[in-house]
Amino acid sequence: MVTTDWQRSSYSGANDTCVEVRLLNGLVELRESDDSDVILRTTPAAFADLLRTIKSGELDHLGSST
Numbered sequence: 001m002v003t004t005d006w007q008r009s010s011y012s013g014a015n016d017t018c019v020e021v022r023l024l025n026g027l028v029e030l031r032e033s034d035d036s037d038v039i040l041r042t043t044p045a046a047f048a049d050l051l052r053t054i055k056s057g058e059l060d061h062l063g064s065s066t
Contacts, residue, residue, distance in 0.1 A: 008033065021047075 005022060012018035017034050028047040030040045042050075053059060 006031070006033075 004024060006020040007022060008018045008020045017032070020031050020033050020036075022029050023044070026044075027041045028044055030042075030047075031038060
């Protein structure tokens with residue numbers, strides 16, 4: 001399956017600064033919409049692990065400025 005359309009989070013709304021994701025040739029690709037030349041590629045399993053980690057709050061401390 002090849003999906004070439006980039007998808008963005010519904011949380012982005014009308015904001016053009018967001019993370020976009022797509023599936024291409026069996027790999028998950030991620031990019032920032034405002035820097036679309038830089039693409040991170042990973043396996044679906046590794047991406048699922050990342051999403052679980054984010055949802056668990058384990059990385060929340062990385063977003064704080066203190």
